[in-house]
Amino acid sequence: MDDAPSATTQPTLYTAPRTEISQNQGKFRIHFNFPGRAVPEHDDHGYGPLATVVESFMDPGTLIRMHQHRNEEIISWVPDGVMRHDDRQGNELVTDADHLLVMNAGSGFWHAEETLADDPPLRMLQIFVRPHSLDLDPGIQHEPIPNRVDNEWRHLFGPEGTDAPLFVRNAVDFYDCRLAAGTTTTLPSRAGWHTYLYVFDGAVDVGEGSLGYTESALVTDDSDIPVTATEDSTLVAFTINPDAPITRQGTIGR
Structure with missing residues (x-):
């Protein structure tokens, strides 16, 4: 007797529209994307160690004065334009398309952000990761990142000890x-981990669904999922261990 063909199992994929959770401070505007809210009856706005992905806008000539973060890892990803950083450790840093900034706030880290009057309008992502333990040593990383290769995923940060250029403590x-229209890639995945995808610009077909500008999807297994750009797109993706130990005492990314 022949074996019956096995059924094709579709990946578990939850999509979310553009967030409605925002703050408008005039020249500084932010939109909070909470990956956990994509999953029905999920009791956490974050998803494991990924607390929130914040879309931030700064007009030219904007200063966010010196302030403190504690017990969170804050990553500034700037695909275009510049974000100027200074802190109480004496660092004066410019984050742009060629650099990534990670503040490992730990027990406390003070910093300020600024755009100058002749800088271009800034749109960036600020990513908040929950560390595995409270009151770790504070520090900062500001490093050049590998050149982008169109239509390929670029690994920018990961847990300590990986081959990523920068690290977070979870x-x-x-x-x-950057995925050209009509091009297909596979969503990053890792055995036993889940993946969160955010469309910074453009539009894509992902699995059985579609995502547009600032929409997102959470894949709650480690399936290989095709992503096809229906227009030129800029994408970010996070692979996440949903069972990692986490803390919930961050200044913003609780």
Whole structure:
């Protein structure tokens, strides 16, 4: 007797529209994307160690004065334009398309952000990761990142000890990709981990669904899922260990 063909199992994929959770401070505007809210009856706005992905806008000539973060890892990803940083450790840093900034706030880190009057309008992502333990040593990383290769995922940060250029102190990997219209790639995945995808620009078909500008999807297994750009797109993706130990005492990314 022949074996019956096995049924094709579709990946578990939840999509979310553009967030309605925002703050408008005039020259500084932010939109909070909470990956956990994509999953029905999920009791956490974050998803494991990934607390929130914040879309931030700064007009030219904007200063966000010196302030403190504690017990969170804050990553600034700037695909275009510049974000100027200074802190109480004496660092004066410029984050742009060629650099990534990670503040490992730990027990406390003070910093300020600024755009100058002749800088271009800034739109960036600020990513908040929950560390595995409270009151770790504070520090900052500001490093050049590998050149982008169109239509390929670029690994930008990961847990300590990985081959990513920068690290965070929990089980999250971060990738970006510029995907040309009509091109297909596979969503980053890792055995036993889940993946969160955010469309910074453009539109894509992902699995059985579609995502547009600032929409997102959470894949709650480690399936290989095709992503096809229906227009030129800029994408970011996070692979996440949903069972990693986390803290919930961050200044913003609780």
